Amino acid sequence: MSGRQRYTEHDHEHYERPRRRTKPRTKDRPTYDDAVDGLVVTVDRGRFTLLVDGRLVYAMKARPLGRKGVVVGDRVRVVGDVSGDDGTMSRIVEVRKRVTTLRRTADDDDPVERIIVANADQLVVVTALADPEPRPRLIDRALVAAYASGMKPVLCLTKADLRDPETLLSTYRSLGVPYVVTQRGGDLAEVREVLEGHTSVLVGHSGVGKSTLVNALVPDAGREVGHVNAVTGRGRHTSTSAYLLELPDEAGWIIDTPGIRSFGLAHVEPSMLIEAFPDLDEMTEDCPRGCTHGAGEPECGLDDAVASGQADAERVESFRRLLASREGGADHPG
Secondary structure, three states: OOOOOOOOOOOHHHHOOOOOOOOOOOOOOOOOOOOEEEEEEEEEOOEEEEEEOOEEEEEEEOHHHOOOOOOEOOEEEEEEOOOOOOOOOEEEEEEOOOOOEEEEEOOOOOOOOEEEEEOOOEEEEEEEOOOOOOOHHHHHHHHHHHHHHOOEEEEEEEOOOOOOOHHHHHHHHHHOOOEEEOOOOOOOHHHHHHHOOOEEEEEOOOOOOHHHHHHHHOOOOOOOOOOEOOOOOOEOOOOOOOEEEEOHHHOOEEEEOOOOOOOEOOOOOHHHHHOOOHHHHHHHOOOOOOOOOOOOOOOOHHHHHHHOOOOOHHHHHHHHHHHHHOOOOOOOOO
16 A cells, blocks of 8 residues: 555545534623612713712613613613713613603504603603693693503693683593692792602603793703794703703602603503503493404493493593594694
C-alpha cells in the first residue's frame, strides 16, 4: 500500500467548520433583590422620569422587558443609580400589575390600543362652557372610555362666567355623572374636594382651561397655557406628554394629558359599557344573543323596561347616546 493515508467514514468530522462556542442558556433570571419602587411621572422618547423616595430619577427600560410598555402612573421596580443627580440613569426592571388602564385608539378603525395612563381611579373630563364651544360628542366618548376602564368619571365645566352650565348639565344628569363648575379666577374648593384622595386623569381638548386649572391646583407645576384661535375656535396644544403631579398637602395626584381632538373607541364592546350601569344591565338579562342594547334592537330588554315603567326613559336614552358615540366620528366630535 502506498504511503497515502486512506480516508475513513469518520474523516468528515475533521473537516467540519468548528462549532461556535456559546454560553448555555439558563432559565434563571435576575432577582433584582436590590430594586426599589418607583412611580412613573412622565415619558419622553423612551426615557422615563420616576418618583423614587421623593426624588425625581431618570430611567431607561431594561431589555428583558422587551416590548412591554411603560406609561405614566405605572408603579415600577428600578435598579441602578437612583440618586437623581445630573447625568445619572437607572433601569426599570419590572412593571407592577396595573389596577386600571385608560385606553384609546387613534380612530375607530385602528385595531391598536394605546394605554394613556395606568392606575388612575378617576377621569375628569374638562370642558369649557364657551370659548371654545362644548363638544358633547367628545365628552360622551371620554365617558365611555372611563366606564370601560373601570374609572369614575367627573365633569369639570370651566368658564362658567361666560355661559350658564345648566344646558350642558341637563344632558348628563340622568347618567348620574358627578360634576364641578368653575369660572376664571374663581374658588377651586369644590374641585379640590373632588380630587382629594384620588389619582385623577384630566382630559379635554385644547383651550378649555385645563393647564390653567392644573397651575392653580399645583402652583409650581408650570404647565404652559395656550389660547383659543379666534377663527377656528380651537386651542393650541400646550402639553406634549402626560405628566403626573402631586397635589399640595399630599391630597392626591392628578395626571395632566395633552389636549385631545379625537378619542378612538375601537377597543370598547357594548358589554363593557352596559356593565357600568348595573341597574340597566339587570334589565338586559333576557335580551337575545348578540343584542347591543342600542336603539332599534329587536326585543331589547331596555325597551321592555321603559314600557313597563321599570327604567327611566331619559336614562336609557342617555345610555344609548353613549353607546352610539362608539360608532364613527372619532375625529369630529360634535
